[in-house]
Amino acid sequence: SQxxxxxxxxxxxxxxxxxxxxxxxxxxxxxxLYWYRQAAGRGLQLLxxxxxxxxxxxxxxxxxxASRPQDRQFILSSKKLLLSDSxxxxxxxxxxxxxxxxxxxxxxLTVV
Amino acid sequence: xxxxxxxxxxxxxxxxxIASLNCTYSDRGSQSFFxxxxxxxKSPELIMSIYSNGDKEDxxxxxxxxxxxxxxxxxxxxxxxxxxxTYLCAVNIIPRGGADGLTFGKGTHLIIQP
Numbered sequence: 052s053q054x055x056x057x058x059x060x061x062x063x064x065x066x067x068x069x070x071x072x073x074x075x076x077x078x079x080x081x082x083x084l085y086w087y088r089q090a091a092g093r094g095l096q097l098l099x100x101x102x103x104x105x106x107x108x109x110x111x112x113x114x115x116x117a118s119r120p121q122d123r124q125f126i127l128s129s130k131k132l133l134l135s136d137s138x139x140x141x142x143x144x145x146x147x148x149x150x151x152x153x154x155x156x157x158x159x160l161t162v163v
Numbered sequence: 164x165x166x167x168x169x170x171x172x173x174x175x176x177x178x179x180x181i182a183s184l185n186c187t188y189s190d191r192g193s194q195s196f197f198x199x200x201x202x203x204x205k206s207p208e209l210i211m212s213i214y215s216n217g218d219k220e221d222x223x224x225x226x227x228x229x230x231x232x233x234x235x236x237x238x239x240x241x242x243x244x245x246x247x248x249t250y251l252c253a254v255n256i257i258p259r260g261g262a263d264g265l266t267f268g269k270g271t272h273l274i275i276q277p
Contacts, residue, residue: 097264
């Protein structure tokens, strides 16, 4: 069966520090991968999606970036965090376009 | 612009009753519809997916889709206190040339009263 791993679960980072969140999927090949953010009191916002290695599409321009160095690995990064980057970051995968997505456990990021 | 609208609630339902959650969407090109449950502090968990007009039943859950009215709903029968959570409606459209992530509503907070 397929599983998705996301870490760390919680993270407290100072303003201006870098960020790296990692997500890996097991049990499937060439999944579609997604990064979402859920800010307090707000809905899930799609940040990035990827259909293959090195293929990244951005939905929201900001100081975040994403990379997919391997088929089942998806990384979210920032060079300098802002207070507004605080939120619940969720990695998700889907097997096919236009089908259900499955979420990792999420990373709660607090920028102080 | 893709939009998914839900009543934020809270929706309070007595234990054993039917909980009815509603969602409307703006994009007539939408093809796939999903309901997720999210407990406080946890990630969303898929409950139901529906792709065609009509009803789809899975245990105590029934999803209903009406594409002409751009409306999708979730019914929870015999509501239990463990059903208390935020329910997220999500919609996808046929992408143009690549994958496109789900568009989520802000969710309805459901409270089942014992």
